[in-house]
Amino acid sequence: MKIGFIGAGNVAEIYARHFVRHGHEVVLSNSRGPGTLTELVRSIGPNAKAGTVQEAAQQEIVILAVGWQQAKKALANVSGWKGRILVDATNNSSGEPLGGKTASEIIAGYAEGARLVKALNTLVVDWIEGFSGKKLVLFLSGDDAEAKQKLAGALEQAKFTPVDLGGLVEGGKLQDFGGPLSGLHLDLLKRLEF
Numbered sequence: 001m002k003i004g005f006i007g008a009g010n011v012a013e014i015y016a017r018h019f020v021r022h023g024h025e026v027v028l029s030n031s032r033g034p035g036t037l038t039e040l041v042r043s044i045g046p047n048a049k050a051g052t053v054q055e056a057a058q059q060e061i062v063i064l065a066v067g068w069q070q071a072k073k074a075l076a077n078v079s080g081w082k083g084r085i086l087v088d089a090t091n092n093s094s095g096e097p098l099g100g101k102t103a104s105e106i107i108a109g110y111a112e113g114a115r116l117v118k119a120l121n122t123l124v125v126d127w128i129e130g131f132s133g134k135k136l137v138l139f140l141s142g143d144d145a146e147a148k149q150k151l152a153g154a155l156e157q158a159k160f161t162p163v164d165l166g167g168l169v170e171g172g173k174l175q176d177f178g179g180p181l182s183g184l185h186l187d188l189l190k191r192l193e194f
């Protein structure tokens with residue numbers, strides 16, 4: 001599958017490497033332009049490309065992997081989501097109050113028309129390489145069953161175990177930063193004293 005990343009930092013890089021290793025193609029983007037990502041994509045391999053934010057947003061699945069404070073500006077560079085799949089991997093770790101909304105409801109407001117899925121945000125990314133070869137659970141929530149199914153298929157191909165939590169609001173409450181599933185894997189690790 002062709003997967004675009006808005007953001008090319010720690011989270012995007014780790015997922016992009018992992019996805020390419022499992023047969024996906026990726027397009028990474030940032031605010032400074034594709035020229036600044038040449039070395040990064042070369043190091044990932046021929047199935048990784050650098051693009052503009054708009055180009056990344058044209059892929060079959062688009063992953064938002066920027067800091068919470070950068071999300072609004074990053075998404076303002078994309079027009080016409082028209083039913084495309086946007087995966088919100090961000091965490092509002094800023095402490096910014098959300099007026100009783102879940103973080104993904106706010107993100108959905110910046111990407112009108114997108115089929116939004118909240119996913120990839122609860123797992124501390126260092127685990128992905130540390131546990132290579134083992135299946136890790138990734139939670140997802142969203143209101144569009146087909147979008148969730150497509151993402152789940154891509155994640156299964158990449159040897160994750162996707163767990164659908166339901167709608168964007170109900171699942172988002174569990175997945176949001178500080179919620180019960182946020183960093184759960186890390187918590188379990190500490191509790192089990194691995």
Ligand SMILES: NC(=O)c1ccc[n+]([C@@H]2O[C@H](COP(=O)([O-])OP(=O)(O)OC[C@H]3O[C@@H](n4cnc5c(N)ncnc54)[C@H](OP(=O)(O)O)[C@@H]3O)[C@@H](O)[C@H]2O)c1
Pocket residue numbers: 006007008009010011012029030031032053065066067068070073074075089090091092093120121122123124125126
């Ligand atoms: N730490 C974890 O384990 C973990 C796990 C899951 C999710 N998350 C969440 O994932 C998100 C990304 O985290 P990170 O650690 O990867 O952050 P990061 O290393 O700071 O990377 C952020 C990326 O966003 C890009 N960016 C900033 N403004 C942009 C814009 N306007 N348009 C396009 N790209 C823009 C930055 O590049 P330029 O500045 O060059 O544009 C950079 O590549 C955060 O919300 C974080 O909370 C973290």
